[in-house]
Amino acid sequence: MTQYIVRRIFLAIPVIFGILVVTFSLSRxxxxxxxxxxxxxKATQAVCDRFIHEFGxxxxxxxxxxxxxxxxxxxxxxxxxxxxxxxxxxxIERLPMTIELGTxxxxxxxxxxxxxxxxxxIRRNSAVDVITMVLANMGVSMPVFWLxxxxxxxxxxxxxxxxxxxPPSGRLSAGMSLTPFYEAYGWGVxxxxxxxxxxxxxxxxxxxxxxxxxxxxxxKDTLTHxxxxxMALSTIPMAVIARMTRSSMLEVLGQDYIRTxxxxxxxxxxxxxxxxxxxxxxxxxxxxxxELGVIFSGAVLTETIFGLAGVxxxxxxxxxxxxxxxxxxxxxxxxxxxxxxxLLVDITYGFIDPRIxxx
Amino acid sequence: xxxxxDHKPEIIxxxxxxxxxxxxxxxxxxxxxxxxxxxxxxLIGMTLLGLLVLVAIFAPVxxxxxxxxxxxxxxxxxxxxxxxxxLLGCPQDKPQHILGVDGNVRDEFxxxxxxSRVSLFIGFSTIGFAIIxxxxxxxxSGYAGGLTDNIMMRFMDVLMAFPSxxxxxxxxxxxxxxxxxxxxxxxxxxxxxxxxxxxASVLSVKECDYVAASRALGASPIxxxxxxxxxxxxxxxxxxxxxxxxxxxxSAAALSFLGLGAQPPTPEWGSMLGSERxxxxxxxxxxxxxxxxxxxxxxxFNLLGDGLRDAIDxxxxxxxxx
Numbered sequence: 001m002t003q004y005i006v007r008r009i010f011l012a013i014p015v016i017f018g019i020l021v022v023t024f025s026l027s028r029x030x031x032x033x034x035x036x037x038x039x040x041x042k043a044t045q046a047v048c049d050r051f052i053h054e055f056g057x058x059x060x061x062x063x064x065x066x067x068x069x070x071x072x073x074x075x076x077x078x079x080x081x082x083x084x085x086x087x088x089x090x091x092i093e094r095l096p097m098t099i100e101l102g103t104x105x106x107x108x109x110x111x112x113x114x115x116x117x118x119x120x121x122i123r124r125n126s127a128v129d130v131i132t133m134v135l136a137n138m139g140v141s142m143p144v145f146w147l148x149x150x151x152x153x154x155x156x157x158x159x160x161x162x163x164x165x166x167p168p169s170g171r172l173s174a175g176m177s178l179t180p181f182y183e184a185y186g187w188g189v190x191x192x193x194x195x196x197x198x199x200x201x202x203x204x205x206x207x208x209x210x211x212x213x214x215x216x217x218x219x220k221d222t223l224t225h226x227x228x229x230x231m232a233l234s235t236i237p238m239a240v241i242a243r244m245t246r247s248s249m250l251e252v253l254g255q256d257y258i259r260t261x262x263x264x265x266x267x268x269x270x271x272x273x274x275x276x277x278x279x280x281x282x283x284x285x286x287x288x289x290x291e292l293g294v295i296f297s298g299a300v301l302t303e304t305i306f307g308l309a310g311v312x313x314x315x316x317x318x319x320x321x322x323x324x325x326x327x328x329x330x331x332x333x334x335x336x337x338x339x340x341x342x343l344l345v346d347i348t349y350g351f352i353d354p355r356i357x358x359x
Numbered sequence: 360x361x362x363x364x365d366h367k368p369e370i371i372x373x374x375x376x377x378x379x380x381x382x383x384x385x386x387x388x389x390x391x392x393x394x395x396x397x398x399x400x401x402l403i404g405m406t407l408l409g410l411l412v413l414v415a416i417f418a419p420v421x422x423x424x425x426x427x428x429x430x431x432x433x434x435x436x437x438x439x440x441x442x443x444x445x446l447l448g449c450p451q452d453k454p455q456h457i458l459g460v461d462g463n464v465r466d467e468f469x470x471x472x473x474x475s476r477v478s479l480f481i482g483f484s485t486i487g488f489a490i491i492x493x494x495x496x497x498x499x500s501g502y503a504g505g506l507t508d509n510i511m512m513r514f515m516d517v518l519m520a521f522p523s524x525x526x527x528x529x530x531x532x533x534x535x536x537x538x539x540x541x542x543x544x545x546x547x548x549x550x551x552x553x554x555x556x557x558x559a560s561v562l563s564v565k566e567c568d569y570v571a572a573s574r575a576l577g578a579s580p581i582x583x584x585x586x587x588x589x590x591x592x593x594x595x596x597x598x599x600x601x602x603x604x605x606x607x608x609x610s611a612a613a614l615s616f617l618g619l620g621a622q623p624p625t626p627e628w629g630s631m632l633g634s635e636r637x638x639x640x641x642x643x644x645x646x647x648x649x650x651x652x653x654x655x656x657x658x659x660f661n662l663l664g665d666g667l668r669d670a671i672d673x674x675x676x677x678x679x680x681x
């Protein structure tokens with residue numbers, strides 16, 4: 001198992017290197033060069049010359065790439081143009097929101113998608129199957145930004161005044177605030193230290209932080225705010241997972257060993273859950289890995305619609321404001337995160353299907 | 360009992376005549392087409408898309424207004440007016456706007472109708488480009504093998520390591536917003552998919568006897584590639600392409616929604632949705648209808664792609680077993 005994991009990690013290294021190359025070259029392809037992009041269209045030639053020299057854009061391209069790599073490995077992503085703050089700090093503030101949203105959406109999509117697919121496969125061609133598959137087909141065809149807006153309209157406006165009302169934007173209600181757990185525990189932390197960054201990163205996961213500080217009011221509030229975005233974001237992956245589970249289950253249920261299992265008098269529940277599902281799960285896990293990319297992409301749109309201060313919305317704002325250090329750093333982090341997620345998916349294969357390790 | 364006896368000769372007759380016809384029609388394309396027509400989802404998909412193509416072709420006839428004409432001054436009508444349909448009891452003295460009027464006082468229905476042209480163009484142009492370039496990459500990679508193959512495929516891996524919409528957004532942000540740049544970005548992010556499909560089928564066919572025979576007869580590599588190898592990658596390309604068009608339309612709509620794709624006043628569904636998204640509580644119709652249009656179009660391509668895959672798959676499975 002260890003050997004398998006190590007091999008997978010080594011396979012991911014060239015991809016991460018490639019990501020760095022791509023983001024680096026994209027940043028050098030800005031029309032008008034980095035100077036005009038950062039200082040504005042009106043910057044004079046003299047100002048630009050000084051800027052280019054100061055930031056080292058006049059060095060050979062391989063030297064620039066080398067220093068870029070070193071900076072990235074050190075976690076030094078430079079300073080945001082718009083906010084004049086270190087990009088790393090902005091990442092620490094924004095990333096937890098997206099992680100919470102993405103995790104909840106993935107969990108919801110899996111928890112509903114897999115059982116829906118199993119039931120559809122067992123009751124093939126029944127009304128339940130037909131309805132599930134019609135819904136799944138609609139689900140994969142819906143634009144996530146449209147679904148988000150419609151959910152906001154239904155739950156925040158039409159259901160106003162009912163107990164089903166849900167807030168359409170933000171992470172917490174007005175007036176709610178949250179003490180970082182390390183302050184609540186009375187840990188003295190020096191600002192700007194690595195420990196501070198790590199603790200702050202953990203504390204910015206509101207769900208986690210309110211659990212750690214046992215602040216149930218805030219926990220309920222932040223979860224309520226997460227319901228609509230999670231629903232919007234999880235619908236497409238849910239539909240894809242349900243379809244994949246169904247077709248994979250149907251294939252497995254036709255195998256000889258399922259007939260054998262039934263013939264030896266095993267209970268149907270056991271046949272489905274132990275013999276069929278475990279074998280049918282491999283393509284489903286693959287598709288969940290692929291859908292993580294869909295969730296990342298969808299997060300940009302979902303956060304924009306629901307006014308959530310996450311990575312996706314920040315990235316979009318940075319792009320429209322031409323805040324290139326942020327664009328570059330966030331792209332690297334998200335792509336690397338996606339690679340790591342897929343690495344984890346690959347490793348799960350080894351647990352689900354012992355045969356894979358031998359390859 | 361008598362019943363079965365009565366029917367027996369008939370059954371034999373029909374089945375024998377049917378098998379004769381089968382024999383005559385045994386061309387690969389014919390058989391595939393018949394299997395496609397048996398697929399319910401492919402049929403529904405084709406119907407939806409057929410209607411959509413008709414709508415796109417006859418858009419000027421169907422649409423009551425010019426999609427970019429601002430109606431201020433020509434009609435007594437307010438910004439973001441609710442749908443008004445005379446048949447459903449809207450007063451006759453008010454001008455009829457089936458889907459209402461948008462924020463710039465333009466007829467929403469005409470814009471949705473003309474939007475079908477934009478979306479179909481987006482789908483076919485991006486995926487067409489991606490298929491051509493992807494086929495080129497994939498066939499070179501698969502045919503050459505070795506180091507060339509390794510380098511090209513690692514490059515494709517890197518492109519696929521980015522969440523697709525994110526990569527498109529990044530490319531557009533560096534190129535500048537606009538429909539053309541958005542289309543280019545979407546085409547780029549789709550190339551790896553088709554390169555992989557073509558490479559896989561090149562690899563599986565490369566060692567076949569008929570390719571060796573061609574080579575023995577002195578055919579050039581280009582001739583072998585185009586005449587012998589590539590026709591085999593057509594079925595998976597068509598299936599993947601149909602599903603790809605669906606994804607591409609959604610991605611383009613998402614880019615336009617964010618203001619990075621089609622620019623106003625182009626009647627593009629995503630940008631129509633994006634420009635009215637803050638009005639969703641006051642004028643939900645302006646968000647609802649463009650979204651439904653996107654969904655129907657994407658559903659059509661998805662159903663068609665699913666049906667095609669189910670129809671073509673048996674042959675692929677057979678080939679794999681050989």
